[in-house]
Amino acid sequence: MIGARDANVGRLSDGVFDTLIVGGGITGMGIALDLAARGARVALAEKADFASGTSSRSSKLVHGGLRYLAQYQFSVTRESLEERDRLARLAPDLVATLPFLIPCRGGPLAVARLAAGLSLYDAMSHGSGRRFTHCSPSGAQRLAPWMRVDDLDTTFVYWDCQTDDAALVLAVGAQAGSRGAVLANYCAVVSVQPDGDRHVAVIRDGIRGHETIARARSIVCATGAWSPGSIRGASEHSLTVRPSKGVHLFLKRDRFPLRCACYLPTGIDNRLIFVVPWHDRVLVGTTDTDYGGAVDRPTVEPEDVDYLLAALRHNRRDFGLSRDDVVGAQAGLRPLVRTDQASTRASREEHVWSADNRVIGITGGKLTTYRRMAERVGTTVAGWLGLPRAPVTRDLPIAPRTVNVESSPSPSIAPSEAQINRWIRETGACRVGDVLARRSRLLLLDHRSAIRASGAVADVMAGELDWSNEQRARELEVFAREADAHGLPEWRTDGYSAA
Ligand SMILES: Cc1cc2nc3c(=O)[nH]c(=O)nc-3n(C[C@H](O)[C@H](O)[C@H](O)COP(=O)(O)OP(=O)(O)OC[C@H]3O[C@@H](n4cnc5c(N)ncnc54)[C@H](O)[C@@H]3O)c2cc1C
Known part of the structure; x- marks a missing residue:
């Protein structure tokens, strides 16, 4: 289980972690699981909600990629097919x-x-x-x-597979959490500085407005389309995304x-x-x-x-x-x-960069290949930390325990009070969009119904999270902006919420 957000944020400053992972998309979550399964003490900080980046906005396919074959990218296709078949075996409900x-x-x-x-x-x-x-x-x-x-x-x-991308991220996170990983959403890593044999990271809590310090022996950047250059202290290692x-x-x-x-x-x-x-x-x-x-x-x-x-x-x-x-x-x-600055071609394979001081980054790749990408990073970090380097996730089941496919017969129906409360307590949901866009997928599957349901969802969240009337209104505005970014251009309300 991932657990409730505020408690997880509090645990970020507890002692020294073996690894701090920056980014809670499928790549960061996969790495958290890989390293936690090796016995590492893992923290992960995500600046918005888990999966709110690319990992909830994919085509939701777990596939080899027929297209890559047409481009003669045989190794990408072969690896993707191997991972597709493995995931179908390890996460049959997802x-x-x-x-x-x-x-x-x-x-x-x-x-x-x-x-x-x-x-x-x-x-x-x-x-x-x-x-x-x-x-x-x-x-x-x-x-x-x-x-x-x-x-x-x-x-x-022909045959391929599909999933619910955000549900997969949360399911992988739940496995990492059950192995002791501390996973905190709405926590942006703003800087990373070396301090002897460890790193000190300054983390901004996007809900409470506080700053927290986390200490870790190694840092992993899994920031997807966000350049790691935006994190002070990580810039010299960054790639051009x-x-x-x-x-x-x-x-x-x-x-x-x-x-x-x-x-x-x-x-x-x-x-x-x-x-x-x-x-x-x-x-x-x-x-x-x-x-x-x-x-x-x-x-x-x-x-x-x-x-x-x-x-x-x-x-x-x-x-x-x-x-x-x-x-x-x-x-x-x-x-x-961008592998060649002079060229307009960009590779879809993953890229790993690493520095002498136990900082590593990974970007690119696919949802389908997240486990293998995580294994690649996990093996390097395990070497730094003196942990076992042998693969640990190749046969590790991903149970769908906390995800919507299990709990809701149709994610296009407004979630119940019990579901919302469970998502808050078990998956770190703390904003209206966390519930309506990524735990339930109502915002994608029926945009207008999601807008209509937002007031009732906010009421339940206000009860569980102790929101004042002012905070409830603010949260609905935040949701309205998120909804604007999700719909057709003509549906935009410029952030105004009538709910
Ligand atoms: C349109 C589209 C369709 C796709 N379809 C498929 C598909 O069908 N199948 C497939 O296998 N792949 C698909 N992909 C690729 C796949 O979705 C991505 O490769 C994958 O989701 C990337 O995951 P990620 O964790 O690396 O990045 P993200 O999911 O973007 O996660 C990065 C996270 O880092 C966080 N972050 C950034 N900076 C900081 C910071 N300073 N502090 C804390 N957190 C930070 C961000 O908020 C973000 O959540 C698709 C991609 C796109 C765009």
């Missing part, structure tokens, strides 16, 4: 196998090329036992009745009756988008555009919505799709690392 339909146009050569790629994809995967199959256009029509099949040469069905924005839309399922996921050409460029059943909605995405705005608050812009709707229309039999069919949206930032 990682589900799903059929993916991929249409093929372009004549016999294109069909042969795709079939060869899918054969290789299957061959690289040892665990799933599922093999791709041909599917006739009429068979495809049965799986995805809304899809245009008139000009298809054929379709294929070049974020790329990816937007997803969530649509009503009745507009997209689906018995599988689809991987479809956009018809606009040579990219493909996913159309995936997720909870009781359909997730559509993603875009991929260079991003130069505020890393804390990527937003969905009109051109993102137009692009995704145009790509959907290109694949539909009827063209009657409108913005009214969209019930939620989100934008996330890929933490791509």
Whole structure:
């Protein structure tokens, strides 16, 4: 269990930790679990909510990445497939196998090329036992009745997995917490300074407004798209992170009756988008555009919505799709690392940097490969600390104990009082958005219902967290700003909350 936030913040200043991890996305949580499982005394500080960065804004796929195969990135695909199959085994309640339909146009050569790629994809995967199959256009029509099949040469069905990304982060965190890791959200690490054989980190508590000092023998930066350069004392080790924005839309399922996921050409460029059943909605995405705005608050812009709707229309039999069919949206930032300053190419592999003074950082990579990334960092840190270097998480189950898939039959229904209280006590939830965006996924799955539910959620939180009326009002304003950043541009209220 992660536990209640204030108690965890209090424990940050208790003695000297073996490691302080900066960042509570999937990478930081994975490292916390890896090191806690090796017997290290671990602290983790996250400046907002756990998973509030990229790790709650992904396509929610645990996959090898057919796209990487097309780019001849064989090792990325092989490692990802191995981790996909491992996660499906270790977290069966969180990682589900799903059929993916991929249409093929372009004549016999294109069909042969795709079939060869899918054969290789299957061959690289040892665990799933599922093999791709041909599917006739009429068979495809049965799986995805809304899809245009008139000009298809054929379709294929292959297999990958999906998850609830924020739930996965919390589940990994719960495992780390149960091994003694102290995990504190709304705690920004503002500076790190060496002090003899340890580091002293200044941490700002974003809820109470205090500063706290944590001491640790080693530091791990897992700050994703946030450059570690923003932490004083870590700057000389930083990489250049070049974020790329990816937007997803969530649509009503009745507009997209689906018995599988689809991987479809956009018809606009040579990219493909996913159309995936997720909870009781359909997730559509993603875009991929260079991003130069505020890393804390990527937003969905009109051109993102137009692009995704145009790509959907290109694949539909009827063209009657409108913005009214969209019930939620989100934008996330890929933490791509600029490997060559003169080049516009950026790698999607993870990058690890490390300094002599037991400071290490990792950025990039994928949700799917978090465990292996964590193992890589954990092995180095374990060497520094004199802990066992052998892998420890390869067979460690990730139980879904504290996550919404277990506790709520549908995350698109407003959470109950009991759920909210449990999330506060067991997962560190302390803001309205923590409940409505990441424990429940109502803000993504039904934006307007989430706004309507926010007042009642705030009432429950006020009771449990002892908020005054003024604080309740402030928290609703904070939520309204978060909701603005999650929805379509035309839904924005500029932070005003009427709840
Ligand atoms: C649109 C999109 C779709 C994707 N789809 C998939 C997919 O389907 N499958 C897949 O495998 N991968 C996918 N990815 C990639 C995957 O989501 C990311 O690689 C992964 O979530 C990155 O996790 P992270 O923990 O490194 O970063 P983050 O989740 O961003 O976590 C970094 C954290 O560090 C915190 N932080 C920053 N500075 C500080 C500080 N000073 N003090 C304390 N905390 C700090 C931030 O608040 C943040 O929470 C996708 C990415 C995007 C953008």
